[in-house]
Amino acid sequence: MGEIAFAGWCFVPFQNCSVLNKKMMMKMKMKKKRKKQEWQCHHALTWKRSQPSIKNQSDTYSSTTSTDIPLYESPGASFDQYLEDKPRVFNAIFPDKQRCHQLTQEEWRIQMLPIEFLFLTARPVVDMRLRCKRGGRDYPPQVPLDITKVLELDVTRWQLRGLDNFLEPSHFSLGIKGALYSYRQGTRSRLKGQLEMSISFVPPTMLALVPEDVRRRLAESVLTRLVENMKHKVNNSLLADYSKFKRERPKHSV
Incomplete structure (x- = not known):
């Protein structure tokens, strides 16, 4: 077939x-x-x-500074007592009242100074929380557990203003963490503290054209200036206000 x-x-x-x-x-x-x-x-x-996906690549930068200076405490006006008055401490660290207002007993909204980065100028607005911790409970990792009281600073929310839509990054996060406390050795005390600021963002198309090492160098320089500026305020405004606090205590105790 x-x-x-x-x-x-x-x-x-x-x-x-x-x-x-x-x-x-x-x-x-x-x-x-x-x-x-x-x-x-x-x-x-x-x-x-x-190919490298620029959209999904995030730039992350951080800067850290610390404070370690003599602190002259008085028996009737210890630094621990001073830290209990959080509104006073906040106003000493951030004295510009036009850029700050209080939200709750522990939180303030701050219009930070403009951050200039290459051809971009951004104006972050952050909600800062101040909390007192004692007895070694939930202390930041760098704080010894035998410290009697710690003031912790932390950013809870943020907003980025001042950028056009096509220049605004698709992702942005800002972190600020700090701690202040009195470190005592015998009759001597020292004001110690740490402050860390970090940012993470996906660069817009125009900024992504700049080499990554150039972006990193400039971003870290900007962050270093910001944290050093905050440290300067702590070392000057805060200590000056604490000295005023010590002078006021005898008047209240009479």
């Missing part, structure tokens, strides 16, 4: 064979073309995935 079928196929008129061959050739060409297109498509997708 197979031989008869084969013979019958061999004796198909030449014209019909020609048409059949053309159809087969067209089908083979179409199949070959589809394979080539599939390969090109696969190659293009592979190349796209292998």
Whole structure:
């Protein structure tokens, strides 16, 4: 039966064979073309995935500073007592009342000074929380557990203002953490503290064109200036206000 079928196929008129061959050739060409297109498509997708995705890459920078200076405490006006008055401590650290207002007993909203980075100028607004901790409970890692009282600073919320929509990063986070306490050795005391500021953001397209090492160098320089400025206020405004606090205590105790 197979031989008869084969013979019958061999004796198909030449014209019909020609048409059949053309159809087969067209089908083979179409199949070959589809394979080539599939390969090109696969190659293009592979190349796209292998390129660095700027959108998903986040820049993270941080700067840390510390305070360690003599602190002259009075028996009736210890630094621990001073830290209990959180509004007073906050006003000493952030004396510009036009840029700050109190939200709760522990939180304040601060319009920070503009941050200039390359051709961008941003104005962060942060909610800062001040809390007193004692007895070694939930102390920051760098604070010894035998410290009697610690004032902890922490940013709870933030907002970035001053950027056009096309310059605003798709992701931005700002972190500020700090601690202040009196470190006592015998009759001597020292004011100690740490402050860390960090930012993380996905750079907009224009900023992504700047080499990463240049962005890092500039960003860390900006953060260092900010934390050093806050440290300067602690070392001057806070100590000056604490001295005033000590002078006021005898008046209240009479």
